[in-house]
Amino acid sequence: MKRMVMYGVIAALLLSFAAAQTPDTNRLSAATLAATPKRIVHVAAPLVVATMAGTMTPGSITARITAWILPLRDAPSRKGKVLDRLKHNVVVTVIGVNRFHTWIEVQVNGVPPAAGQPATMQATGGETGWISVFYVQLKGGRLKSVPVVG
Numbered sequence: 001m002k003r004m005v006m007y008g009v010i011a012a013l014l015l016s017f018a019a020a021q022t023p024d025t026n027r028l029s030a031a032t033l034a035a036t037p038k039r040i041v042h043v044a045a046p047l048v049v050a051t052m053a054g055t056m057t058p059g060s061i062t063a064r065i066t067a068w069i070l071p072l073r074d075a076p077s078r079k080g081k082v083l084d085r086l087k088h089n090v091v092v093t094v095i096g097v098n099r100f101h102t103w104i105e106v107q108v109n110g111v112p113p114a115a116g117q118p119a120t121m122q123a124t125g126g127e128t129g130w131i132s133v134f135y136v137q138l139k140g141g142r143l144k145s146v147p148v149v150g
Contacts, residue, residue, distance in 0.1 A: 060140050061093075061138060061145070062093055062094065062139050062140055063092050063094050063131075063137065064136060064137045065087065065088055065089060065091075065135065066137055069085050069086070069087060070135050070136075071085055071086075072084040072127060072130070074130070075130060076102070083127060086131065092131070092136075093106060094141075096146060096149030097148055097149065101133065103132060104130070104133050105128065105149055106130070
């Protein structure tokens with residue numbers, strides 16, 4: 001992606017330089033215009049279209065919690081209200097990522113609490129919230145292919 005943008009910028013610079021080298025017919029005298037050939041070629045600037053490197057299909061990327069307990073928050077910040085606490089090795093579905101790629105929005109897949117565990121120690125299922133990307137292991141894709149949602 002970066003290489004494609006770089007080539008587009010280089011091509012635009014080269015074409016603008018070539019356009020600057022062609023004579024400006026508005027500032028030339030009539031004698032000069034009569035002596036010069038009439039073959040002036042105007043080159044249009046290239047159209048650069050940027051596309052995403054890969055698109056994500058819903059539910060294709062999952063994240064496994066690597067921390068012992070990870071808070072599920074209502075906003076992509078440590079100041080966000082804690083909705084639930086996700087236990088180690090819980091698998092969640094990735095929905096989106098914040099613009100800095102430091103928090104991911106996830107949907108809890110719904111693992112019932114184990115016997116003897118408090119409800120806050122396991123995901124209850126169906127919840128959507130934000131978790132830090134530094135405490136998960138992604139499976140099924142790269143973070144770059146996740147759409148920015150917040």
